[in-house]
Amino acid sequence: MALDKLTGEHSALFIRSEQLFDVARRKSLWYMAFGIACCAIEGLMHASGPRFDFDRMGVFFRASPRQADVMIVAGTVNWKMAPTVRRLYDEMPEPKWVVAMGACACTGGPFREYPNVMMGVDKIVPVDVYIPGCPPRPESVQYGFIVLMDKIKAKTEERLAAARHDGR
């Protein structure tokens, strides 16, 4: 169909608009204000504080998971916390990303010997970016977001390249 050719999955219009939206997604990553432990102070409070100012990069906090794009898991997740983390992740609308901040969220960190602690939050939610450090500096978190932005861009490009290929 002509219309399909104009606006369908493989059309130039679709690809162009998708590129635009991809930029928008990258430039406006709202994170959920969900601090678990020590990392919350560095990654959420200091990073959005006056010195590091996350707002600069378009990264902004929302208290409700429904309005967030990124979940920063900032701290140790134990068995009591795990269902809540999973639930909050499920409540976030697509597309969504997870940043595991700090040693605890990456692997369990200093507390991974304790049987009540989960060895990494990637056991329950898919993690996009790992930021080692205990706690990472606010700049490390900002660098993590830059890595995440690159990842989003790469993903979209991959997808669009496939679409272009199919369209031909």
Next chain:
Amino acid sequence: MTAAKGVLQRAAVAASVETVESLGAVCRVSAADARKALVALRDSDISLGFLVDFFGIDTGEAVDIVYHLRSFARDEELFVKAAHDYGSVLSSVWDIFPAALMPERETAELFGLTLAGHPNPKRLLTTDGCPAYLLKSLEVRGADEVRNRAAQHVDPTALDRTVSSLAESVAQEPGSASGKTPLPVAEPGAAPLGLVRIPSGVDVENSEHLILNMGPQHPSTHGVLRLILELDGEEIVSGEAVIGYLHRGIEKLAESRRYSAVATLLDRADYVSGIHSELAFALATEKIAGIEVPRRASYLRCLLGELNRIASHITWYGPMGLDSGAMGQFLYTFRDREALLDILEDITGQRMMFNYVRPGGVLNDITTTAEAKIRTFLDDFAIHVEENAELLMGNEIFQARTQGVGVFDREQALGFGLTGACLRGSGVDWDVRRDRPYAAYAELEFDVPVAEQGDVYARCQVRLEEMRQSARMIRQCIDGLPEGEHTAKVAKVLRPPVGESYAAVESPRGELGVHLVADGTDLPYRMRYRPPALYALQAGEAFLPGLLIADAVVLMGSMDLILGEVDR
């Protein structure tokens, strides 16, 4: 000590009282007599009416339940120990000492005891089915297990099931099948200390009111505190604090770490004032091992401690503004905190997790750049603190929000085991730095601010004044820093002799104590961390009824909770 013996004899309690080196008077009673002994000790003329801490020690044969009592009037301390068999019944003493409310629940679950006579005997820190973690028989994960991360398999669908049962988990019974034991105090009017209700939790199933779950993800719970509120309109009928979302076994893990490495855990327990928890542990270790600390190290400990205290009070003051809606206050205070963290990073190497105070001294000497930074900071801070005081404390809206809200009178504050600024806000003049001087505090000059009203505003006033006093002490420390070594000669792998000690420091949240049991090896046998914020939390919980939601936020904010410390 002899007085305590006499009191117990008169009460017809079989007890042995002895003095343990580096700890003090220890009184041993049988589990059955513990209640009677505690009542006698509280009501007698020696009036040991303040429960400092309540915890257990697994001795290998039984669980020693330790009641750490203090008499403010006579400035005396007494440790009452009662041996309980594994899996036996722990009878609650919350009606004698309301401060035991939460520590009792915690001790019972972590040592596998059954709690009797408690108004809310649910599990506190862990979920159902968790083993008794603090028992010596339970092993932590070993090197093989933690290095092989992929082997730990979690089925996300299992979590989904947990999610659906999350709502019911509120009403879940403790591990024991018997369920709730009958309350010792049945009618609401008879709650001790003039409480509106007995803190028996929220009856979710039978309530006709709106049940509101606040947390663990909520902007103003400062971490992962969960409050279950029973609401009549906006007024709270009953409230329950659910904690344990950050329980990561710091006390247990300390038993498998060398003395020099325990500080890394303690940094993360009270994560905004790491120096103080490190210091408490170092002091306790030095007491047992008999290490003399050089004077310069003591001064450096004070200096770093006070810098850290300001940094910690800032993380309370800013979010306090945020809780009450003043966004600007949060960011203005964080400007100072950035400067402070720069200084701390310069001296210790990290911004928050210092790993700096070690048994015997401190890790590094102060740097010249740090000294210059401290002086600039002090000049700036003198201006900023007055601005902040005017911005928030002088604001009529904030005053209307906080004055007369969450009032604890003297008796209530003492009864719930409050310490630190919360206690001083209620008119009790007690400060560990002045009354039990440690490090170099005996040589420093400072005032202890006290406010009488006992409301949220009074606590704010006390903390604000403490920041000014800290700045004063920092100036003294930096001007009068004595020459010498920054650490004593200590063996690389420290093996303190068999012994027991208790060391307390005045952390920003109150009396932070470390009760250390050493068994002669290079690993601590038991490390009990007295979390001042836990006691503050249970007081806050007990005073929730009658407030509005907005008040609850402000009240919990004023207690300065750090959940890492509450849950450990």
Next chain:
Amino acid sequence: MNPWLIAVLRFLAALGLMLLNGVVMIYMLRKVLGRLHIRLGPMDNGPWGMFQTVFDVLKLLTKEDPTPRAADKLLFFLAPVIVFVPSVMAYAVLPFSRTWVIVDLPYGLLFIFAVMSIIPLGILAAGWASNNKWSIIGAMRVVGSQVTYEVPMLLAALPVVMMAQSLSLSDIVAAQSGTFLWILPRWFAWNVPALVLFFIAGLIEAGQTPFDLAEAESELVAGFSTEYASMKFGLLFLAEFSNVFLFSALMVTLFFGGWQIPWVSPEFTQPIAPVVFMLKTYLGIFFIMTIRGTLPRLRVDQMLATGWKILLPAALAWVMVTGFIIKFGQMFVGPR
């Protein structure tokens, strides 16, 4: 020209204005709050972060839009519309200049009040339909505050109406031209108590600090919009900012001479009148935003007490006082 076409064009003008305003204001808020909080605000996306809110809107457009299982589907969908449409409608009567009025109603002031009182209805619908406890509490607070602010706000605007002798916003602006006492611009702002009362009631109406109880972030997560995602949330968000704009524009119109520049003849101002009007309005918005970034929030009972115990009696009393002053003024100086 076809009257229907004109109507549609007018509607589109109002809609476009509102959307543009919303986007600009959100950017402005982040920038103002940034500077107020000794940081920078958006910087990286576009020059000085200018495209930040454009990106935000684009992103919100492409997000998934989940409807909670327990929600009332129809109301959940309708609520943002109910909130959004009155905001657009209210733009219709704002006089940007003598001729730049979408519809110059003779009872424009009343129209604005009438239209704005629909908004809480939408918020109540949003809160109820979400079936979320935070939402319903936030929504109930809005409804409670509506009864609180509406009467005082109307009463506070009444002295202006009495002085201007008209309910039409264009007439009210016209009545503020010229000077009095040789030097002062003839603004109704000199009626200070009315201005203050109107300002406080307006802050409650627009849901701004210290009365932002409906979405008190530290208490109610995100208030009535907790369950809203994607562009539905975007609409609620834009509507909130549109309310702030309306409130500020209304204040400028009623008290600060609308599009006129003091000491300059209206004929001369005419070509740049919309710009003047916008500048004045944005100055008001700036002030409201700085308040938002600084002051703590009142408790709900304190807000209600402020409304009923202070604003209402004071506004009533001031209407009477103004009436007397006008009557005596006419007695001594003659009708204006």
Next chain:
Amino acid sequence: MRIYGTGILKSMLIAYRNMLRKPITVQYPQEKIELPERARWAVALEYDEEGQHKCTGCLACVRACPDYVLDLQMTTAEDRSKHIDHYRYEIGACMMCGLCVEACPFSAIKMSHDYELARIDPDTLTVDLLTDVPAAVPKRKTPAVEPAKATAEAPAAAPATPAAEPAEPAVPDGGADV
């Protein structure tokens, strides 16, 4: 007697005063804060003048680490010379406490200032500091042998390359007990 509202006005004035102050923001990717000398971030190897690593395989760091973050596997030949099979560093679990560096008697490792550690691939949370190289000979015991030894061995001190090889789950070893 205070007039109600003066406190509110003062608050606003302080806010405006702060508005006139210079923002303290450091725009991270463009400008960076200089770290103090003692700053502790990821563990890195220290190299001597000839670009050789200094690790002798004494396992002091492995024992000092409270978290089993470091893992050193080596084989000892008949002539008691040690060969490091791999020296793994689980950066994802490291809390940068510096205990390993304090414990190292040969200052073979250091706390670097590299804090930009974010990564996408979970496999790169474990990096190999050393793979398949002979261990350095303790300097303080046999200072004379050292130069000859250094020329003899291949310059194989490969710096940590996270993506070089996907790290398998770490193999347990016996030497790490605390």
